[in-house]
Amino acid sequence: MPGRLHTTVRSAPFSLYVHCGFMRRMARRIDTYLKRLVSEEKFDFYSVVRDFADAEISPRILDWERDHTLVPDDAIAKMGELGLFGLPIEERYGGQGGDHTDLVLMGLALGYWSHSVAITPGAALSLGAKPLQLSGTEEQKQAHLPALARGERMFVFGLTEPGRGSDAANPQVTAKKNASGWVINGEKCWSTNAKWASHVIVHALTDPDGRNGRRSTCLIAPMDAPGVHYQEMSGKRVWEQSSTGSIVFDNVQVAADSLLGEEHNGFKVMATTLNGGRLFIAALAVASIAFALDKCSTYAEEREQFGAPIGRFQRVQDVIVDLDIAVERGTTWLMDLCGRFDKGTLSRESAAKCKVDCSQVASDLLVQAMEVCGGVSCLDEFGLIRHHNDLFVTRVGEGSNYALRDLIVRPLRS
Amino acid sequence: MEILVLVKRVPATDSQIKIAADGKSYDAQGVEFVLNPYDEFAVEEALKTKEARGGTVTVMTLGTSAAQKDLRTCLAMGADKAILLTCEDHPDSAAVASVLAEKSKELAPDLIFCGKQAVDDDAGQVGPRVATLLGFACATDVNSLEIGDDTFAATRDIEGGRETIEGKLPAVITCQKGLNEPRYPNLKGIMAAKKKPLDEAAATPPDNKVEVVALEPPAERPAPSILGEGAAAVTTLIDKLQNEAKVL
Ligand SMILES: Cc1cc2nc3c(=O)[nH]c(=O)nc-3n(C[C@H](O)[C@H](O)[C@H](O)COP(=O)(O)OP(=O)(O)OC[C@H]3O[C@@H](n4cnc5c(N)ncnc54)[C@H](O)[C@@H]3O)c2cc1C
Numbered sequence: 001m002p003g004r005l006h007t008t009v010r011s012a013p014f015s016l017y018v019h020c021g022f023m024r025r026m027a028r029r030i031d032t033y034l035k036r037l038v039s040e041e042k043f044d045f046y047s048v049v050r051d052f053a054d055a056e057i058s059p060r061i062l063d064w065e066r067d068h069t070l071v072p073d074d075a076i077a078k079m080g081e082l083g084l085f086g087l088p089i090e091e092r093y094g095g096q097g098g099d100h101t102d103l104v105l106m107g108l109a110l111g112y113w114s115h116s117v118a119i120t121p122g123a124a125l126s127l128g129a130k131p132l133q134l135s136g137t138e139e140q141k142q143a144h145l146p147a148l149a150r151g152e153r154m155f156v157f158g159l160t161e162p163g164r165g166s167d168a169a170n171p172q173v174t175a176k177k178n179a180s181g182w183v184i185n186g187e188k189c190w191s192t193n194a195k196w197a198s199h200v201i202v203h204a205l206t207d208p209d210g211r212n213g214r215r216s217t218c219l220i221a222p223m224d225a226p227g228v229h230y231q232e233m234s235g236k237r238v239w240e241q242s243s244t245g246s247i248v249f250d251n252v253q254v255a256a257d258s259l260l261g262e263e264h265n266g267f268k269v270m271a272t273t274l275n276g277g278r279l280f281i282a283a284l285a286v287a288s289i290a291f292a293l294d295k296c297s298t299y300a301e302e303r304e305q306f307g308a309p310i311g312r313f314q315r316v317q318d319v320i321v322d323l324d325i326a327v328e329r330g331t332t333w334l335m336d337l338c339g340r341f342d343k344g345t346l347s348r349e350s351a352a353k354c355k356v357d358c359s360q361v362a363s364d365l366l367v368q369a370m371e372v373c374g375g376v377s378c379l380d381e382f383g384l385i386r387h388h389n390d391l392f393v394t395r396v397g398e399g400s401n402y403a404l405r406d407l408i409v410r411p412l413r414s
Numbered sequence: 415m416e417i418l419v420l421v422k423r424v425p426a427t428d429s430q431i432k433i434a435a436d437g438k439s440y441d442a443q444g445v446e447f448v449l450n451p452y453d454e455f456a457v458e459e460a461l462k463t464k465e466a467r468g469g470t471v472t473v474m475t476l477g478t479s480a481a482q483k484d485l486r487t488c489l490a491m492g493a494d495k496a497i498l499l500t501c502e503d504h505p506d507s508a509a510v511a512s513v514l515a516e517k518s519k520e521l522a523p524d525l526i527f528c529g530k531q532a533v534d535d536d537a538g539q540v541g542p543r544v545a546t547l548l549g550f551a552c553a554t555d556v557n558s559l560e561i562g563d564d565t566f567a568a569t570r571d572i573e574g575g576r577e578t579i580e581g582k583l584p585a586v587i588t589c590q591k592g593l594n595e596p597r598y599p600n601l602k603g604i605m606a607a608k609k610k611p612l613d614e615a616a617a618t619p620p621d622n623k624v625e626v627v628a629l630e631p632p633a634e635r636p637a638p639s640i641l642g643e644g645a646a647a648v649t650t651l652i653d654k655l656q657n658e659a660k661v662l
Binding site for chain 2: 045051083096
């Protein structure tokens with residue numbers, strides 16, 4: 001008869017193990033696949049973030065949801081202590097010197113409980129710091145990366161506007177050159193992390209007569225510059241703990257050295273950044289089905305109907321198997337593409353395909369996972385409804401799946 | 415300041431433990447092992463002491479070579495070096511303390527930290543025994559600590575209150591929950607840990623003085639019963655609490 005050692009049960013209060021991160025509520029099936037795919041060092045790192053999420057995030061997420069609060073400052077500070085905000089920033093700028101695989105592993109570990117929590121450092125790095133790492137001058141990197149790595153500053157990716165979503169190459173926000181630099185006017189929206197941001201990377205129209213893709217310029221604007229107005233977007237029922245803001249620019253003067261990348265070639269800065277960002281979004285989708293797989297397979301063993309566990313019904317097993325296939329396939333695909341992103345050989349189409357497919361498969365499967373668990377799936381504390389809602393963002397965020405198909409088809413046309 | 419931390423690899427507290435066929439040990443097959451949770455407080459306190467007063471932190475364990483993993487965790491948290499004394503048997507507390515004390519002499523530590531107990535056998539003997547063998551001062555179950563140049567002040571919870579004791583270094587401190595919040599290793603720490611020294615040497619513990627003769631799982635809990643509803647159930651409940659559970 002399996003049981004616990006008498007001594008172990010008695011020895012220490014439950015809270016100790018929760019605190020130490022030793023009381024893992026559910027064994028994660030995804031770990032089996034990741035262990036095979038990544039080096040021991042990387043898996044150790046993933047395990048630390050996973051244990052952190054189990055101990056510090058999972059017990060609190062329901063309260064945050066019910067109170068409709070954003071990720072609280074102390075949770076952000078704890079992620080900062082763990083070094084997450086400096087994860088893929090080079091060591092010479094005070095970062096952890098990790099790569100995109102590490103970032104995606106962080107997404108898998110945190111996204112298992114909450115996309116909102118995962119996207120906070122996720123967007124800060126894959127959308128905020130990345131353009132600076134890819135296109136910044138040495139002076140710009142020295143000026144910002146150390147503070148970003150310490151979590152003291154945060155950059156927002158200002159691409160989307162009220163009138164410019166999928167057609168992002170042609171912004172309505174404008175930047176006009178003057179003697180002291182640039183003057184920005186217009187509005188950005190759907191800006192993740194706006195609440196905590198120190199700066200926003202503004203993608204602005206600078207050459208309306210240029211050819212498509214060569215009309216815009218990226219500028220780094222401080223959030224506290226006169227004329228910058230931020231407002232949290234209200235009524236958002238997805239990624240509820242993540243800050244999403246609208247940012248208005250009213251004759252905002254920025255210095256000449258705020259130019260990021262080349263003049264009139266700003267869309268390139270945004271587009272190359274998005275390749276990595278899309279892998280992070282795909283990771284959130286995979287994290288959701290990893291959660292659904294564990295939840296569903298445990299529940300199917302426990303829940304009895306017609307005198308036996310519901311897991312004996314083949315229809316239920318089919319869903320569990322499909323979830324398992326999606327987790328193994330998603331992790332394998334992601335790890336391969338992250339390797340290519342780090343080598344600089346990842347094509348835009350490959351990144352887009354992975355995001356499109358992982359997000360679609362995950363959100364379709366999640367509904368089925370909810371169905372095999374039944375009514376309990378409707379309860380917030382069961383966790384599936386959160387992933388159900390959050391997965392919708394993975395279908396439209398960082399490129400709507402339908403619009404991305406236009407990009408994917410290009411090499412297939414003669 | 416030379417700081418030593420004694421740690422142990424134990425089964426994770428959420429593992430399902432099966433008693434082995436001999437009835438005296440448990441079956442390690444399929445059990446996940448982790449660093450003893452109380453030892454995490456010890457490592458954290460050592461690191462904090464080093465950060466405040468300088469010095470080196472060495473972590474040491476007696477165990478199988480699988481304990482390398484737990485020592486690496488300590489190194490990733492920030493310890494400087496690790497010593498693994500390997501042995502395949504199950505030495506008792508006296509034997510473990512004798513091996514650890516012997517090796518400690520070589521390091522001449524000013525401070526030794528360890529968990530207040532290991533959560534597998536809960537013996538809680540190693541710290542005080544090592545202190546005795548080395549002739550060090552010892553404070554157990556410590557949940558607040560101040561270190562001076564060559565003194566310490568340790569506070570511990572006692573029945574109905576708190577006790578503060580002071581003493582001179584060198585000392586052994588056994589760590590209780592509440593002493594600190596153990597840090598999580600970060601990526602840089604994990605990578606740096608691979609390059610830090612981890613010395614392995616075979617140990618020959620003295621013969622055991624005690625022997626485990628039986629190991630039993632806890633008794634199965636009886637199925638719960640519903641006594642009734644509302645005010646009508648109160649008399650039955652009080653009767654059961656008084657006469658069956660004997661808690662009133
Ligand atoms: C929670 C959240 C966070 C976000 N964070 C950020 C951020 O930090 N920074 C940022 O810049 N943006 C951010 N976004 C914006 C996101 O990138 C956009 O929502 C996305 O690019 C789509 O734009 P849109 O919503 O305006 O849709 P639209 O462009 O208006 O498209 C609407 C729909 O039209 C269809 N469609 C459009 N174009 C095509 C086409 N070519 N082919 C076929 N169908 C098409 C699709 O069905 C599409 O879903 C965020 C969005 C959300 C929801």
